[in-house]
Amino acid sequence: MDFELTEEQRLFRDTLRDFVDREIRPVVHEWEATDRYPTEIVERMKGLGLFGLTVPEEYGGLGADMVSFALVFEEISKGWMGIAGILGSHSLSCWMIARHGTSEQKERFLPDLAAGRRRTGIGLTEPGAGTDLQGIATVARRDGDHYVVDGRKTWITNARHASPLPVLVKTDPATTPAHRGMSVLLVEDGFEVLRDLPKLGYKGTESCELVFDGVRVPAANLLGGVEGRGMQQVLSGLETGRINIAARSLGIAQAAYDEALRYAAQREAFGRPIHDFQAVQLKIADMAIKVQAARLLVYWAASRADAGDRVDMQAGMAKTFASEAAIDCALASMQIHGGYGYSKEFAVERLYRDAPLMSIGEGTNDIMRTVIAKALTSGKESIG
Numbered sequence: 228m229d230f231e232l233t234e235e236q237r238l239f240r241d242t243l244r245d246f247v248d249r250e251i252r253p254v255v256h257e258w259e260a261t262d263r264y265p266t267e268i269v270e271r272m273k274g275l276g277l278f279g280l281t282v283p284e285e286y287g288g289l290g291a292d293m294v295s296f297a298l299v300f301e302e303i304s305k306g307w308m309g310i311a312g313i314l315g316s317h318s319l320s321c322w323m324i325a326r327h328g329t330s331e332q333k334e335r336f337l338p339d340l341a342a343g344r345r346r347t348g349i350g351l352t353e354p355g356a357g358t359d360l361q362g363i364a365t366v367a368r369r370d371g372d373h374y375v376v377d378g379r380k381t382w383i384t385n386a387r388h389a390s391p392l393p394v395l396v397k398t399d400p401a402t403t404p405a406h407r408g409m410s411v412l413l414v415e416d417g418f419e420v421l422r423d424l425p426k427l428g429y430k431g432t433e434s435c436e437l438v439f440d441g442v443r444v445p446a447a448n449l450l451g452g453v454e455g456r457g458m459q460q461v462l463s464g465l466e467t468g469r470i471n472i473a474a475r476s477l478g479i480a481q482a483a484y485d486e487a488l489r490y491a492a493q494r495e496a497f498g499r500p501i502h503d504f505q506a507v508q509l510k511i512a513d514m515a516i517k518v519q520a521a522r523l524l525v526y527w528a529a530s531r532a533d534a535g536d537r538v539d540m541q542a543g544m545a546k547t548f549a550s551e552a553a554i555d556c557a558l559a560s561m562q563i564h565g566g567y568g569y570s571k572e573f574a575v576e577r578l579y580r581d582a583p584l585m586s587i588g589e590g591t592n593d594i595m596r597t598v599i600a601k602a603l604t605s606g607k608e609s610i611g
């Protein structure tokens with residue numbers, strides 16, 4: 228068994244670490260507190276080619292393997308998870324267009340998406356339906372060589388910057404089961420951003436509610452060119468999306484551990500560093516175990532995807548464990564910091580606010596557990 232990164236992956240990780248140290252760490256505290264849009268960091272990410280992570284090389288992207296993909300989200304989230312959000316749904320949708328788009332759609336969108344000249348996101352969730360995507364109410368009615376879209380989407384990351392925004396719609400609302408009447412439209416303009424949703428954490432990147440009021444979308448923008456495949460296209464994209472969230476969780480957990488280790492060595496109580504106390508040592512050991520176990524699950528799920536397997540179960544396991552490790556480690560790190568941990572002057576407070584989103588986004592952990600159990604009880608997957 229080989230648990231090591233390749234030389235190329237190590238070099239890529241070092242480049243990312245250097246980028247995070249130079250461009251993100253110096254500004255994260257101030258920019259996160261003011262919820263400032265990190266335009267300069269986005270420009271630097273374009274320069275590194277990161278918007279082309281999941282775009283094949285023939286369209287000007289990096290065509291990165293899934294382990295390298297995970298490294299990007301881990302390393303950036305060690306510095307600021309909100310920045311990883313800007314790349315997250317962009318990468319998911321680039322992957323979906325590369326995998327399911329027509330040749331014309333790939334040629335038209337992928338080179339610009341890879342360079343960051345165009346950006347994207349994913350429009351699935353609605354005010355009345357998130358987990359239950361077959362319950363969405365957004366409808367696209369065919370009108371000549373266009374679709375006319377009516378509905379609402381909410382919590383859409385990157386909404387102000389996305390063109391095209393892949394939007395899950397019902398092209399045949401009467402069909403049962405509902406997923407057979409669902410499609411993805413690549414919407415370039417015409418929707419209204421109603422508002423930015425106020426959030427506990429995940430600052431820097433926008434999360435918006437959108438209205439589609441008779442938005443006309445050319446029929447040529449139907450992803451893959453065939454109606455009724457939207458749910459299947461989206462679910463395959465979410466597989467990579469869950470590796471991204473698992474890797475972001477790992478980054479948060481590692482950062483919480485790093486902060487705790489550093490603080491416990493510096494802070495003195497009763498004439499000695501607090502890391503001499505067994506109660507603190509137990510927390511540090513538990514955090515290290517969780518971080519390392521999360522890392523193995525994340526890289527394992529990513530490497531199974533690189534081997535060409537379907538990884539619904541593996542990505543679900545990695546996402547569930549790593550996100551819960553992030554939540555546990557953020558709290559333990561805060562406790563090790565004592566009163567300072569509760570202060571906005573220390574990074575651990577941000578990690579504590581960012582961690583819970585990891586158990587919600589791209590499928591809640593409840594749903595991850597049902598996906599894992601279904602794969603095992605149906606005999607499709609096994610462990611041991």
Ligand SMILES: Cc1cc2nc3c(=O)[nH]c(=O)nc-3n(C[C@H](O)[C@H](O)[C@H](O)COP(=O)(O)OP(=O)(O)OC[C@H]3O[C@@H](n4cnc5c(N)ncnc54)[C@H](O)[C@@H]3O)c2cc1C
Nearest residue numbers: 349350351352356357358359382383384588589590591593
């Ligand atoms: C900051 C942020 C950014 C986001 N970005 C995007 C984005 O870019 N694009 C996008 O489309 N969406 C986005 N989302 C939405 C996110 O994907 C949904 O919030 C998530 O899928 C859960 O859906 P919901 O909020 O409707 O919760 P619900 O589906 O209403 O779930 C509520 C609770 O019920 C449980 N539950 C529901 N159904 C079941 C079931 N069958 N079995 C067991 N438990 C169940 C859930 O686990 C959860 O605990 C974002 C959300 C947030 C908070």
